[in-house]
């Protein structure tokens with residue numbers, strides 16, 4: 001039976017200690033002593049060494065996910081005799097360790113700023129395996145990309161073509177470029193995550209893109225290599241991807257010259273499970289459906305099949321990460337609805353929207369479990385909230401925890417590997433938490449946590465006063 005304040009999809013679990021498969025990192029399990037273990041490391045050890053809040057990555061899971069996407073794209077494309085490439089979307093989470101893991105799995109990198117590019121290059125990525133995109137790349141960032149020799153720049157507006165041409169001329173190179181097409185496809189996802197509706201900032205309409213391609217072909221220092229689209233993120237249904245692919249093949253057919261070989265980059269956006277209600281498709285099935293669809297369309301039109309590229313982020317980094325928090329306060333709150341009164345247990349933790357902005361940004365849902373003990377107490381509906389001065393500072397909107405959850409407990413929140421650290425802030429002068437990797441029974445610090453002194457040290461008013 002479910003609680004009256006619980007969302008319709010959330011079922012009270014028979015055992016609130018059990019971990020639903022597909023939401024948690026592959027190696028995560030509850031050991032006989034009730035403590036969660038990930039990468040062979042008990043979370044009690046992680047908490048003792050690094051404190052909370054703490055981002056934890058199951059290294060082997062992240063690498064396995066990267067490899068499986070790479071294999072799925074290669075297999076689907078090999079079946080049609082074309083080249084398939086995968087660029088990891090760095091915006092989901094990037095650090096020096098992640099660069100070497102993604103490199104070892106053979107993927108390239110989609111970078112969306114000079115900063116992401118700098119981490120990828122400093123971490124050892126081949127410049128030629130980088131694809132640089134964004135709707136407002138600065139001239140300095142374009143300069144940085146061309147000087148480094150990035151594989152491809154995705155043009156988002158005609159003025160960028162001029163800037164890239166100028167910069168490539170200065171460096172005396174021909175820069176490979178793609179054009180981002182706004183397919184107008186309405187992906188089945190949250191409004192702010194859908195990036196290919198007409199009334200938004202990314203890309204050019206197919207007609208505008210085709211006009212731009214004509215001028216790119218005339219430019220002395222640009223090498224037009226294909227078209228790019230990305231219809232949004234956290235998408236579960238295939239229809240949006242197939243419709244976007246159809247519109248991209250239309251545009252491709254209109255720009256293709258006799259004997260030319262072009263690439264269609266069809267973006268990322270493959271959904272993952274944050275709660276048991278999420279039922280993502282197998283990514284291999286999804287990718288082969290998209291690739292086969294492009295093959296069918298091009299063969300029906302009697303045109304050569306383009307090479308294909310994809311740029312997934314969340315599906316690689318998301319489920320491999322969890323965040324650990326300490327509970328500071330628990331508070332039952334009575335909620336009145338007419339004559340009915342129901343109680344929701346608020347569980348306040350030592351992080352919040354500064355380390356995970358997604359619930360506040362998108363109304364995203366997450367799942368949680370007690371991390372350092374199991375309990376026989378009956379499940380209670382909880383809302384896990386942060387420590388920030390916003391009522392929207394929610395970490396887990398609704399889940400069931402054992403009803404004896406209390407201050408001092410540690411909670412694990414699932415699937416926080418993507419778009420949590422990368423969207424983190426210093427709101428309320430809270431330092432960003434450290435990030436660690438676990439594998440084979442050992443933990444490695446990936447990114448040091450920020451202290452309040454780190455934040456203070458940037459404040460010139462304070463450092464001057466203390467000088």
Ligand SMILES: Cc1ncc(COP(=O)(O)O)c(C=O)c1O
Pocket residue numbers: 089091092110133195230232233234267268269270311312313314315418
């Ligand atoms: C252009 C582009 N490519 C790829 C991605 C990766 O999306 P996801 O992490 O959902 O796969 C994004 C996400 O915002 C994006 O904007």
